[in-house]
Amino acid sequence: MSEDQVSYWYRRALHAFASIFIAYYLLPDHGEWSVVKKIAVILSISIFTALEIYRIISKRNLLFGLRDYEKNRFGSYLYFGIGAAVLLLLFEQQISIPCIVSASLIDPVAGEMRKRGALYAYALSVTLSFAIFLVVWYNSPSPFSIIVPLIAALAITAGEFKKSKLLDDDLVMQILPAVVIAILYYLVMQIYGISILPDKIIYPIFGVDA
């Protein structure tokens, strides 16, 4: 029983831990640093994908905390990693940062709140992700400083609660709001000619500011 509890909380803590992926933006974004950090992301995902393929083929239980249904498919952690890698490599930080932080914190919080009822879980998921997006988007042009966090919060909650057998919620929760915001960004840019992106939120800790 106590080992089950360790496994249970290990999964929750590992999920919250993923929020530190945004430390990627603390590294400089110029010269060789820009290439090195991108290669590090791709390499990490490749190593973990290879590890997962080996685990599935060899049928050996290499990892602690895996659920039964993950024994014959990629672990959720890899889906989260792939989602975070796509966001870090392809999206602007104003979009990727709140998506990664929200997905990493909302999923375990919503999981805990589900014990008290689905309504609590929905409400908390929307409120928390709205707050996280607002922190990043508060200085975006009005009314997008409110519209974007609201749309993103609804997209994250939909990604969390609409389960699919093909796509893990850890992947959907990150990519869905990012794609929705990116579409909104391009639509507004095309129709009104203005950028709705707010200022950058994280600046490199050393080196020239990008």
Added chain:
Amino acid sequence: MMMERKFVIPLIVILPFLVSALMICHSSEAIASGDTKFLGELSLAIIILLGNVVFQIPLLKAIKTSLSCRERAEGKRRR
């Protein structure tokens, strides 16, 4: 399981503190010199720190319980 206990769990506990501390120091230095564009980074660092602490406490408690259960079982076996 032993590998997780020795390497992964300490990482899960320590790294979020390090990253949040780094972000807090980085942003508060800039805020102290009047640069308010770092307020977002400071807020994110606090969110990350709190979010991780909330799930680390039950994890550490569960590990402690698991270890004491194991010690008790070993003690009984020895007797």
